[in-house]
Amino acid sequence: MTAGTVTRAAPEAGLSRAGRLSQIRRVRRPSVLRGFVWLYLLWSLAPVALAILFSFNSGSSVTEWQGFSLRWYVGDPYYSVLHDPALHAAVIQTLRLAVLTTAAAVPIGVLFAIGVHRWRSRQASAWTFLMLLAFVMPELIFGVGIFLLFTNLLTIVRLGTTAQFLALVAWNISWPAIIVRARLQSIGDEYEEAARDLGASSVGAIRRVLLPMLFPAVFASVVLVFAGVIDDFVIVDLLSSNAQSQPMSVIIYTLGAHGGSAAAPALNALATVMFIMSIVTVAAGWAVYRLLTRGERHRAEGLSLSAFTGV
């Protein structure tokens, strides 16, 4: 080959037929696979997009576009989210459960993680395994079990907000426990030891050194628990008693299944509100998390969601 000619990479002469074939295939882009992924995304998100679109519909049809309006959010005096008492109460209930659960589950989970991390023994690994159960066990089984517990054994706890709160906390402790534990393991023991060497007591070392270093992980746990409770359905449905204790997810299901067409557009609005709540929580949390950990990213992890969720 003379200088100046452009050569294309050709398969090596020494390879077998299969080897040469795979070399050729590697060069072509996987367009079929890509098309399939786009199709799937479209198919799963199209209904959501439609619901959001029709929540801004000025008429009460869910199939025919009649114009843009915020009627179903604030305008309509009977059926809008703001005015309909049932829908209004649902929004409040969702937020109430989300805030309460986060405020309880995150501190307990963080303390659990710190405790298990210090307590090195086989018992400790058993407890960690227990925390992982929430990730692999179907929520329905857990929900039914808690339901039976509260109706037969711990009948002092009536179904309703209290029961929902207790069950949600138990279910969501796993998030901070696992995320903070993973973070602790990557931090290592050196900083705590350094703090104690410099004069801090055990508790002082946790407070002044460990907790500040754990802040991104704690923050990620807060975001995930909060978003998880907004979206939760199974537990809150099983443990709800009357209309007061029905959060958005349950109301949408109930009214959507049995309510009929009159309520439908308001439900779209409610669903959109719920969707926006989740998205905003996660997006804001993600942005703040990346801001907090900007000093630590050196590899080309990019927008690695796995770093955020700790999974």
Add this chain to the structure above:
Amino acid sequence: MAGGTVTLNHLTKRFGSQCAVDGICAEITAGEFFSLLGPSGCGKTTTLRMLAGFEDPTSGQIVLDGEDVTHLPPNRRKVNTVFQHYALFPFLDVRANVAFGLKYQHCSKKEISQRVGEALDLVELAPYQRRRPAQLSGGQQQRVALARALVLRPSVLLLDEPLGALDARMRRTLQVELKALQERVGITFIYVTHDQGEALTMSDRVAVMRSGRIVQVANPRAVYDEPADAWVADFLGVSNLMDAVVRTPGNGTRPCRVTVRSFELDARGGTVDVAGQVRLAIRPERVILCGFQESRANLIPGIVERTVFLGSATQVIVHLAVGVTIQALADNASEAASWPPGTPVQACLPADSLRVLPCDPAQQPGESRQAEPAGEPASAVSPAS
């Protein structure tokens, strides 16, 4: 700042069935630069952690300035540590890092500010005091770690291989700086390392550790020139070792006469008064290579296997007639450096440099040997390797 005396009494640490530290005893005088030297797994880091208070000894005692601190938690000992990976708090800047421990000494704000300023001047990092640790180089981080420990005015400073994470040039610079700092500040430094060059350069005394025991304690020159046994001889610098049988044991006046195969040699170094099977040790830089015609004492003929250019000298590898291959160091400009492989030569092993070492460790005169009293200024020793 006044240095602290440390006494270790039969300090032992077991992890399950494994014995990491096996009853070591040592007396470290105030203001001394004391090194714990040994290969990985010899127990030196465990010993340091027990001194700091992070591990509870299985048995034994640690006495600091006359006070038994064996079971005191780390925050109550007048001892501070410089960790191998510095452990600087990443969310605080340099100034806040250095000031961290002062909170527990109940100082006023003014005093804190003053002491932090002094410590930063000591390590020459005052211009960087508002930076975060991530914005500093390895050597600078190490100095922050030093300042953070020294600002608390401990009696003893423990250093756990602090130069391990730095490149060779930075290491050499910081070795000199650390030594100068220690002399200026005057407190006791206990330094853990596996790098024998480091230990020899900086220490007043070196404790060579092996498998949880202290094998020899002496100043660097004594540990290098008069190793207690063959293992220490081989660990510190390069040593040429060969087996021999004693013909006539020596005493104060006459040397020990040994036989290596059919050759007879005189040896004046080491334990000359033993009999039976022994090992001979000689440093490469003491071996004199001469031509085949020369006649001297203690000559063994051999053939040059190869020469290796080391930069500052040339290493000549010679296969001797007794069946052993030895290394010799020759000046780059000398004749020996240019002999091609296969040249017949003679290796002269001068009697004064030839050490007799007992074969059986049980024949050793004792666990720790102190060749000279501590406190003498350490002379810079350049090891062969």
